[in-house]
Amino acid sequence: MDIRLETILALELPYREELKLYRTVFDGGPGPRVAVTAGIHGDELEGLYLCHRIAAWLEELKIRRPDALRGRVELYPALNPLGLDTLTRTVPVFDSDLNRSFPGHSQGLLPQRMAAATLASLAGCALVVDVHASNIYLREIPQVRIAEEFRDTLVPLAERMNLDVIWLHGAVTVLEATIAHSLNSTGVSCLVVEMGVGMRITPAFIDQLLIGLLNVWRDLGVLAPDLPLPDLTHQPLLADGSNVHYLNAATSGMFVPCVDHWKAVTQDQLLGTIVSPHQGETLAEVRSPVDGVLFTLREYPLVYEGSLMARIMAQEVSHG
């Protein structure tokens, strides 16, 4: 097994420095190539830690059973390095969402060059998993998000990822500028994983996803079929436009939840309150519109009218 760090793009910055995109390559043989991309938003760190865990696992495999890597694993932990360096979600200076810059262009603006170099590097992969960590406002349970048009290809892969929810969403023109859409449109399967919350890591979620990833890689032939792996522990529920309910703040204030994330809730159950720091009264109660599970919960307490506080997937069977 060959392990190496490669630079896929270097761009000059105004004063002496360069912006560089790196990938770590674990090369085990002529089998399929797979990749994990992360850090496309500078405030999302879960994927960075996942890359570390995968690297540690593969380095240990190199000692224990180097022949078991039959293909190639590529880790792209920091696709937006300037954003990660400066605690900025977008590409700094450009204030540009890198995940709305695909497919990019090798002769375009800096974010477009980053996008184009990333896509060029990922061409030919059998599977790319793009890991996101929500944003600083919302905490998400481990889930895969799939555009309806790619459901036939991606849902069978997603079902083996050991995650809790597969969320199918309809076509949105703006989302055509994402890395996932660009890859899936050109025949490179890409699963978008959302989990945790911005600016934090959730080791339990990483452990859960790591088991799924390794199992899928073994299914694809990247890992030897006889390599023992932990069994899957989670079976995903299927969410779509018909069973996901959004709870937006009816008034501005401070949202204080009174339930735990990823728990079953019942219709009309109190989920939290919106209060004012200026006075003692409760401004609004937040109640579940349906029986279901709470799969998104607001982490950042302040809300404006309309701020998303929770998402609930309606279902009859309780969970958790």
Added chain:
Amino acid sequence: MAERTLLSMTAPLREDFAIPYHDIGDPQRRPRAAFVAGVSGTEINGIFVLARLASFLANVAAGGHPTQQLTERVLVVPAVNLLGVNTRSGPWPFDRTNINRMFPGYDAGETTQRVAWALLSATRDAHYRIDVRSSNLDFEELPQVRLYEPRSEEREDACLFGLPAVIERPINRLYTSTLTYAWRAYGGENFVVQAGQAGYLQRHHSERLFRALVAFLQRTGILRGPELSQEEEDLHYFGPRQAVPLLAERAGMFVSRLDVGVWIQAGDVIGHIYDAFDGSIRAEVRAPVAGLLTGLRRQPLLCQGDLMARLHTLRPVADIHDEHLHDQGQ
């Protein structure tokens, strides 16, 4: 003139706020024109010019300009992103959302979706709708009308502003979430008027912009009376394949002595890229073709790949880069 409210909203800690707009003319009539600025909180030229336009039109409506008559109802929204203006932020500051990526909006959705929906609801009945933009913090734009895959009457009427350039651009994926794209669903005529550079007020651009908006109102019959501006611009119409962007292949500090709006020849020097550490010249930037300098970088700090200037040529050129820049909202 009436001050109306686009949207009222509570706030977590400060007092409730409202996004106001001006409703000028006979309130019984359907609005004939709607002007909007400040969807981004840093685009100061548009905000200032629309505030002045509202003052002028109110004065006309009140009889303060005896030779002028306001024949139609006009709506003027100087600033949509109030909190952004007050905190010098382009996006909605609370969640850093670009309001101009939230259209058509949704009245029960996220905060900026609600703002977008309220703005669309207030302006969609007007026949002429004009979004007044001021570029970004880095780049200065010659005052111009921008059209996105326009209908023939929009092509014709874009010339009524009398600005030196009317620039046609293709619709792209990001554009589908903007105010002007949302307006298209309601017919009428829709324009983006772009002038200057965000973050500051450029007096000469603002004055030209003000005259252009008044000229448009006069030439469409919304204002009646002798034309207030007698000057005639040398107007040019540029199609989608007449744009040539100049992107930097070296980083450093970009400095130009030119002004937007000048015609330059192929080979003319547009500016220089200096090494920001030792001061040496890293590159001389020359025009690859002859054309009108419609945009110029004013932020000297330059990354590899940054846009330095944009030329518009008299004849179509086979340059695909502008489409990609447009994809980035440039």
